[in-house]
Amino acid sequence: MLVTHSPASVLHDPTGYFRRGRTVEHPEQASRYRILRTAVEEAGHALLDTADHGIEPLRAVHTDSHLDLFRTAWDRKAELPGIGEEILTGHFSRPQMHARPEGLLGLLGYHMADTSTPVRAGTWEAIYGSAQAAISAADAVPERGAAYALCRPPGHHAYADSAGGFCFLNNTAIAAERLLARTGGPVAILDIDVHHGNGTQGIFYGRGDVLTVSVHADPANYFPFYAGYAGETGEGAGAGANLNIPLPQGTGDGAWLEAIGEGLRRIAAFRPAALVVALGFDASEHDPIGAFKVTTAGFEAAARAVAAAHGTVLLVQEGGYLCEALPGNLVAFLRAFEEARR
Amino acid sequence: MLVTHSPASVLHDPTGYFRRGRTVEHPEQASRYRILRTAVEEAGHALLDTADHGIEPLRAVHTDSHLDLFRTAWDRKAELPGIGEEILTGHFSRPQMHARPEGLLGLLGYHMADTSTPVRAGTWEAIYGSAQAAISAADAVPERGAAYALCRPPGHHAYADSAGGFCFLNNTAIAAERLLARTGGPVAILDIDVHHGNGTQGIFYGRGDVLTVSVHADPANYFPFYAGYAGETGEGAGAGANLNIPLPQGTGDGAWLEAIGEGLRRIAAFRPAALVVALGFDASEHDPIGAFKVTTAGFEAAARAVAAAHGTVLLVQEGGYLCEALPGNLVAFLRAFEEARR
Ligand SMILES: [Zn+2]
Numbered sequence A, B: 001m002l003v004t005h006s007p008a009s010v011l012h013d014p015t016g017y018f019r020r021g022r023t024v025e026h027p028e029q030a031s032r033y034r035i036l037r038t039a040v041e042e043a044g045h046a047l048l049d050t051a052d053h054g055i056e057p058l059r060a061v062h063t064d065s066h067l068d069l070f071r072t073a074w075d076r077k078a079e080l081p082g083i084g085e086e087i088l089t090g091h092f093s094r095p096q097m098h099a100r101p102e103g104l105l106g107l108l109g110y111h112m113a114d115t116s117t118p119v120r121a122g123t124w125e126a127i128y129g130s131a132q133a134a135i136s137a138a139d140a141v142p143e144r145g146a147a148y149a150l151c152r153p154p155g156h157h158a159y160a161d162s163a164g165g166f167c168f169l170n171n172t173a174i175a176a177e178r179l180l181a182r183t184g185g186p187v188a189i190l191d192i193d194v195h196h197g198n199g200t201q202g203i204f205y206g207r208g209d210v211l212t213v214s215v216h217a218d219p220a221n222y223f224p225f226y227a228g229y230a231g232e233t234g235e236g237a238g239a240g241a242n243l244n245i246p247l248p249q250g251t252g253d254g255a256w257l258e259a260i261g262e263g264l265r266r267i268a269a270f271r272p273a274a275l276v277v278a279l280g281f282d283a284s285e286h287d288p289i290g291a292f293k294v295t296t297a298g299f300e301a302a303a304r305a306v307a308a309a310h311g312t313v314l315l316v317q318e319g320g321y322l323c324e325a326l327p328g329n330l331v332a333f334l335r336a337f338e339e340a341r342r
């Protein structure tokens, strides 16, 4: 399997994370990149340090003001006296009020959904590199039939103009736009991260050329809380082109694979030119912030299902947090995918 | 001056406040109540421990789900393992996603705008008592001509369904509704807190029977950031019934009093049956989180202007944070108001 990645991924390494009223260790650490990269190297996959495809592919998904903020925020930090190693805010634009301010602190809360996406000295380089890795993989997929983008930081919680849930730039959406341009479309996205792919849904919600399907823990009592419900099916030209399959906490292999099967049947009916998989491993039974009980065998079965579903498949790394099972689940998924393709 | 208050105010005493990426001391402390109360007592004003007018007057402003959440959140804290003395969240509903979840953590972020409104053991009693004090003062005003509600926690950043900016229940809006019912209306609100009265604006934005005027620091680079701009003038039946006068940081007595005069001229033209003043003292030159340079003489001049503007005036305490000048500015304001009325 071709594995694209960016060594710049390590340049964003958040420490604290304000959660439920206290600061805890941030789960989305740079070591996720190192561990996943080492695992795929040792498993014999071909690693490709990503080329730089420039800012234009990012502009296909994100607003200029969103990109500008995260490109320049660290350099503007003098606007916030007393700031240390990272910039965050506790104030956010809301359904009731969402005028766009001018100062840095207000802009952060305009372009962030929560307290999980601190801006540090290397944040822009890391998220830019992560997005570039997704683009490189998208470019390789039409010829190779499959590729895996080791994106870190992840992306599927990022909207066109808002970071959130550890995500700044929506790597999956950026890759899907690239594949849409390369193939003529349409493109389907299957998100199997344990969290709803709310940013991806939001980006394509009004469009009929990208089908978004997400299998995830019920947001009624799980992040991202405010989107991911079954009743959200798209709007306008995108009406019917969004499928959410929320599942109860504690869901194991059987029901999870059944939901993935349902998603893949919908995708087959959509007849996409390419399939992008938002590949989180936080559905694992061992994940420290997960909510499901998916085993390594479950991930292998999902890989076989995805491999059989389409001839042109792009795998984009999303969540999956530090635990012993994490690298093994990735290696098992890629191996099962490749064996199914033989 | 009749001063209404609730001793329950002290039952909400937050400690830390997550701001700009770090936890700092919370500026909205219970001692604000004690200091302001001692000051008016020593100045010889008549203190009235508020009666309990029940939940109905709160329901005139807030949604049932908002009231239910803050009434029950602390009792539901077992839903959040590991919670200490207070409940907060770092995730918030947003313009892009705002379905209402079921679990406590998600509900908190649905009904909160930021990280400044922790729920503690006595929070409901304190905010309920603070709102009751506003109602008692509103009931006294038609006969007495004036009253001051020593509300703490403050209220003007609270929307119908959202806390924020240290505010949970909008005491000013609740009092305005009470006066509307008592007098037949219409009612005008003049907010001279240094921060825009965004919650109050939001509550009455579509209504023509309550004119909302706010004089405050330009939100382009100051809390609440996402509302408070001059272009926000009301909508529907409330079109033209909202006036925002944002002023630059560093504004002193002259420009501040001129803006208040402009607000009062608009209010006079509206011919209200009563005037509610959202009375923050954080425009003070000494306020620790303020942005203006208003002196004690400036507050006295504001008091004279307000006293002359209407025969039925309700003063509702909003912001103003711990500093030596705080109690003196309140006492000076009340004295200047009463002298002007003689
Ligand atoms: Zn996830």
Ligand SMILES: [Zn+2]
Pocket: B193, B194, B195, B280, B282, B318, B319, B320
């Ligand atoms: Zn204030």
